[in-house]
Amino acid sequence: MHDPRIDQLADVLLDHSCQLQKGEKVLIEAIDLPEPNLICSLVEGAAARGAIPLVTIKNQQVQRSLYSSATEAAMEMSSKFEAARMAEMDAYVGIRGSANSSQHADVPQSKMDMYQKLWWQPVHSALRVAKTKWVVLRYPTDSFAQAAKMSTRAFEDFFFKVCTADYAAMAEAQKPLVARMEAADQVRIVAPGTELEFSIKDIPVVPCNGDRNIPDGEVFTAPVRDSINGTIKFNTESRYQGTVFSDICFEFKDGKIVNATANETEKINAILDSDEGARYCGEWSLGTNNHVKHPMLDTLFDEKIGGSFHLTPGEAYEIANNGNRSRIHWDLVLIQRPDYGGGEIYFDGELLRKDGRFVPDDLQGLNVGL
Template identity: 75%
Template structure:
């Protein structure tokens, strides 16, 4: 039986996220979806709007074989071909439904570096600034397991979160955007964390369903050499198929000078990928209060109500602090009381305590928390 929530989600993606117009071309890329209903709805929906849909279906097992046997020549060729196709479209929807979230675990780091540098980054350097794009996950058994929920409950949660009232979310974010635009010094405290940095003169970007589904964050970037102190992330993170926990960074003048985790050797290999990997390209505050607990998926975890994320690696063009890297790794710290609490200050003013915003003009962001 067809689930009508799929049609609702397709409409959000086509109309709100991509603002698809007649005469445009849209690339729909799907990886390991358990069934084709969403892709079919997107194709039919794009055609009804007078657009031309292109579809690319990928399989993670096949992609693993490609990455594990990567050569520089092969990655440059694949990246060049996908970049050329991306340059022909005006919109992009990427849907990931990985059957095994650890499918890439064990691939040598140097092979993944080839993919990151010559394929993924080459394509994304065009897609991110030049197309109307959105990426999302799709509910699967493994995804539900990572969220520690039965599949049917997780599926209900997924559609509830992904089809939120993004217009209302955008309105609630406006006072936070204004405060961040006016701020210079940020101070953050939490168990094992005492961090300071500047966001002065870096653009501030609200996110309410345009590029990620689910959405709910306001992001900027630290001034590249301004971060000092220690941060201990209390949320596990999966990167290149490996789950890292107990991640702790020590910063000096913007650079991660010490990094430890459940796999200290591997995390330092990642941070040594290039010169920019030990500097941060993004700082963002999560504002989606329907997402409350981590599920080892960045698209959800970085939006958690009462959280923020800090990102070693590449900065976005929209909020550019000049840092360039082949990696972009969003790491999440939840400051709600049930995760140990914490405080956030803008220029000495307490803005958030234990995950709750304190000033009167930010109370709308506490709804549902």
Template identity: 50%
Template sequence: MDPRITQLAEMLVRDAIALKKDENILIETTDTPADLSVALIRAVSKAGGRPFLTHHRSAVNRVLLQNASDAQLKIAAEHDLAFMKNMQAYLSIRGSDNFVELSDVPEDRTFANRTIRHPVLDWRVNKTRWCVLRWPTPSMAQGAGMSTEAFEDFYFKACLADYPAMQKAAKALVDLMNKTNKVRLVAPDTDLSFSIQNIPAVPCCGTMNIPDGEVYTAPVRESVNGVIHYNTPTLYEGKKFENTRLVFKDGKIVEATSSNTEAMNAIFDTDKGARYIGEFAIGFNPFVLHPMCDILFDEKIAGSIHFTPGRCYEDAYNGNQSAIHWDLVLIMRPEYGGGEIYFDDRLIRKDGIFVIPELDALNPDKLGAAK
């Protein structure tokens, strides 16, 4: 077994999940090797926990969804919710032999699955200690424009970053965001303003998603006004979207265009909350610099923000509820057009680099990235 697999499994169980003796943990794997499952079960057992594991194949899930009735989806969701209620922790590792495997699942089936399974997702996110990450596959390497071997090296470096140092450096950003009222984002075809007053800022430095490296909060729900033009491609339910541009008025998305405008607006019409924002976050993982159409990596890109239509988190609660949570990313480094972040009219980051002394420790050269 590759020793990096063992190292990753032990870090996930010991640090990211912080599993305790006699706790139950559901491990869900998709398109991943047996070595990973073995390493995770051993790590959980070493910690004194009780592992429960389910393994999925994307190609099988596709056929199930294509042929599933609402009644069938409801039975599965009720079963999964009852099972999830017995878990104290949840870990999901998702590989993909084909990123767009679900692209030809009928929209009415993806919509039904999304809404019927919402209670399962809601319980998992808000009632368990959870961590979600990808598994490196040739298709991921392709998306990153790298050889499989080079991508695996990058993957383990990014996932096994120095999270204690990152956590220490992020404290100043958390403190500043907790004191901030107005945020303004400026970039090419982007000028967006909103308030984050009295909504907590939450650091993510080696816990809920791996690779990690962000601080998130949420806008005051009706405070968002202006336009944002995301420059990072995204996948949602097997469909790819590029050049996404959203116009907001009093918090609501009133205009949405992209390379697939019709499908995008269908997603935003899932429910009332889908056209409002549930998360605003600043990314700073020093090893993740370029998009690969994988949100668990792309949202951590150094010099990026993500501004997320849909459900908010309970620990950064702005009241928005939805069956969707769609992290859309804007990279603000010079090679992607640059950009600025202002807190209460004070410039705090320019072209992806924090420019005030108290946040300098979060810049890539301070967090261990190669110069």
């Protein structure tokens, strides 16, 4: 039996996220989906709107073989053809499923660096992110439910509820936070193992409410590149390039990560040594989706957790640009609700958020459901 929630989700992706118009070309890229229902709904929905849908289907096990065996010439060839297609697109919908989220864990770091430089950056950073109306989401697979420590049925109910949230109401509630971030200079963050300060002065602020990620719910900017000083200890695990990292701790001096430790200290430092910009941060963001309360080893969900923030070693987005360039962009999450140790955030000495809840009267709308 066809689940009508899939059609509802397809409508959100095409109308709210991509704002797809007649005559526009949309690339639907699906990775490791267990069944094609959402792809079919998107194709039929795009055609019904007078748009032109294109589809590519990938498999992570095949991608692992491509990455592991690739030469520079092979990476450049794949990039050349994918870039030529992406350059023709007006919109992009990326749907990520996974039977094994650690599929790339044993791909050599040198190969992943090559992929980021020769394939990902030219196709996705330079074209998809910068030039198209794009949206990326996960798909509710059994392995995803397992990572969330939920049954498949319960996770599907959670997934569709979160992904089809009232993004118009979210956008309205975010407006006063955007104004406060735009006016702020110095940010101070305190949490167990964390004492961090930096500036966000004159860096653009971007509210996210269903346009580019599903689920959504964050307001981001970037630290002034050389301004971060102090120490941060993240309390949320992160899967990056197929490896699960935990107990991540960074020490910053004048914006640069000068010391990094984790359960995989050697590997995390190898990633941070990918290029000069990898040890500087390109994004700082406050999570505002209070439907998402606990991490599930998936960045698209974890970075939106109500009462959290994330700090991102690597590439800055052009829309909130602090000038940092890198092959990596790694969102790392710290949850500040009492059940995760609490904490405070200050803007220019004023307490903005305590134990995950916003304090000023004009921000109380962001506490609903927390």
